[in-house]
């Protein structure tokens with residue numbers, strides 16, 4: 520049986536992330552078992568996998584929240600698995616995360632939520648620079664008028680946009696999305712798909728997107744991989760995997 524191989528082998532320049540021979544287990548539960556992956560620069564890669572396949576564990580290993588048992592995760596010039604906490608902070612500043620719950624601070628206005636990462640990471644930034652950056656990211660997510668609102672005054676889709684604006688404000692090179700459209704109505708979900716694409720184009724970001732929403736996968740993915748039995752079981756474009764006769768792949772496209 521032929522597993523699609525997609526864009527593998529196409530020269531795309533220096534990769535954004537290279538994962539080699541990654542292993543992670545909890546007790547007897549082997550979650551990642553010789554997992555390998557290369558994320559190219561400016562590529563959107565979707566990771567598909569059943570519940571419990573290890574998608575979140577993979578993301579947590581990439582951002583250094585979990586230490587793998589073996590293997591390398593190369594981001595730029597660094598192997599994330601070998602870094603101290605201080606060094607990890609430096610590598611993490613290149614990465615943005617969009618988690619399921621959005622994690623906006625309820626007691627802060629939209630503006631304060633957006634300023635928060637700037638104040639934390641950029642000590643020397645002037646108020647004028649902060650104001651300009653807040654205005655720019657709000658404009659980019661189509662919510663220029665919301666700076667003085669509280670998160671509770673926004674719809675779920677708007678909150679997701681603000682969370683994405685907050686991720687973008689530090690201009691990350693890499694973005695990790697965990698279920699970006701979960702819990703949104705179909706119209707709002709499609710807006711978020713488009714936003715992911717427009718941010719990729721505008722900021723030249725490389726992204727890993729965990730999603731079960733096949734519309735989101737179809738719209739956003741340059742490449743799709745299937746995580747199964749701790750390994751990268753298949754990879755290819757959406758169209759290549761959609762045409763696969765392999766039962767393990769087909770079930771995601773039915």
Ligand SMILES: Nc1ncnc2c1ncn2[C@@H]1O[C@H](COP(=O)(O)OP(=O)(O)OP(=O)(O)O)[C@@H](O)[C@H]1O
Nearest residue numbers: 545546548550568569570571572573574575576577
């Ligand atoms: N800190 C932990 N301690 C022990 N087991 C863990 C821990 N984190 C994850 N696991 C186990 O690792 C496996 C993979 O979990 P993970 O959350 O990565 O799945 P997932 O693919 O993201 O699933 P879902 O789509 O449901 O979010 C599961 O069996 C889970 O119980």
